[in-house]
Amino acid sequence: MAPKKNWKIINCDDFVIFKASDDIIDEANGAYARANEINRKYIETHETPVPPCPITGTFICAQPPNYRGVPMVHATVEEWVKKFELFKTYGVDTVIYQAAVWNELETVYYPSKRFAKYRLFDQIGNVLKAAKETDIEVFLGAYGSVSGWCMGKDPAFVEQEKLNHFAVQDELFELYEGQFKGIYFAPETAYRGERDLYTEKTLNSIYRDFCDRLKNLHPECEILMSPATKYYEGKLDEMVDSWNTILEGVKLDIMAPQDSIGCCGNNLEYQQIMFKVWRKICDDKNIRFWSNVELFEDVDCSQINTAIPADPRRIAHQMTNAAAVAEKLISWEMLFFTDEESNGERAAALKKFLQSCNK
16 A cells, blocks of 8 residues: 555646645645755855856756746746756757646646647747757656656556556657657656665666666657655665665666755765765766756745745855766756746846856
């Protein structure tokens, strides 16, 4: 039986999103507040560094899966071009489309045969055309689901998940081969403070089969993952062992862990420690290491937009710490968090900061 869900699905404009279930809101918001206060104290007691390099990649989506953001579900190629031209002022040369399908949301972003019954917002073709026009490389997220967070002990479910991944792989290459650089494995997961050998081996089976099949069919295609980071005191060696089990025999090219500074999985005090752990995991498996720098600060999961743009001083620390060990810095959703119409002065400050890092 899968763990109890901590989310529900609600209507938002003419699409649907995940939202925190009512019974976890107070607990989650308390965790956000504590983490945000820890980071604020760190910022006030440490000199703000000058990041040595810009953030050169960002995740994008026609709609964020768990907040409203800036919906692009009806965007034209020209509207995507405008967004990408703004990204380039920040130094961005790579975008990662989060997921071509969201299983639980029953939404698809390309004309899929396998998921023809899902609500279609046909945007991936527009994204690829805009990327070509603006000379930006694209990784396409394929099949998105929450299976990485609530993996049940059901072999039939696992096999169905694999078939769904394979189907989306095949359809993306059939429709768009030659127009994107790599595939992003969309379902997230994280080490959660204790070993769970069943889940680790199940994830290993999914990852291994996904990557093996993709590399056999399209050996030139790079594969990217971006798991979350959660700090547990005294558990760092166990985290390494857990991920070594998950990644055994997995033909992964790039690991871009979320630093999880914005979502309270980690904080600035422990960021460098966690990067050393991730670097060891990547080095052990000969995987390239990127860093997913979170540009936001989660504040209230009862709201339709749960997060706000982070203080640029906090992001400067994140970028500097990451640049010491990572080959490339990417981020979550520049589109929304630098949107002044949505986020006012905080977005304006973040936009100015990101542009200053690209000089």
